[in-house]
Amino acid sequence: MGRLERVQEKKMKNTIFFYVVILFLVLYFIFTFGIKILLNTSSFISGLFPQPSTKPLTKTEDSFNSIDISSIPQATNSAKIIVSGSILNFDTLDFYLNGRKVKEIESTEDTFNEEIGDLEKGENDVYIKAKSKDSKTEKNTITYKVYYKSEKPRLEIIEPSDNFTTNNQEIKIKGSTDKETYIHVNDLPVVVDANGNFETAIRLKDGDNQIVATAQDVAGNIETKTLKVTYQKD
DSSP: OOOOHHHHHHHHHHHHHHHOOOHHHHHHHHIIIHHHHHHHHHHHHHHOOOOOOOOOOOSSSSOOOOOEEEESSSSSSSSSSEEEEESSSSOOOEEEETTEEEEEEOOOEEEEEEEEEOOOOOEEEEEEEEETTTOEEEEEEOOOEEEOOOSSOOOEEEETTEEEEEEEEEEEEEEEOTTTEEEEEETTTEEETTTEEEEEEEOOOOOEEEEEEEEEEETEEEEEEEEEEOOOOE
């Protein structure tokens, strides 16, 4: 190694040593004084923008008043229904049916499960008004629509006729019913079109066959018709 190379190597080592010392001093300064400066700066900035004071909410404040209906039928075949739900920080519940109060209860728990009656045929409006004695606060639930219908749905079997005899092992069952009605033939669901017509096919066994057609509307009313069809081979 020549003299020039040794001189350059020595300079490089001195340079590396210098930068290492500078790095150590910088790290020492950061850990010794930098954290304190950052903390003092953040405290100063937070002092410029003080947070609004908040007091703990108490149970009697309006933010904690609530009334909610969790269970109510959309349709029923009974003039009486059960209304269930939850309540918080209210003392009295008034039940309204079609604009008139039909029941009032004192609330002692955070849930309720009450029966109200005298629904009218067709659509009924139901809501609850919750009241607080201390704060004089009142709050209404949303108004629910409950459809009351007690008549059985219409069910007509167009074909086959009762006591029908055939030599075809598979026959079609055709009929009609009211709109928004569910049809089952021998416990199997059948599609009903927009006009209330339905059609399905069933396979017969040898001899007498019982065909049971059931119609059920949204209110739970059920109509059933039973036919006897006899299959005889040629």
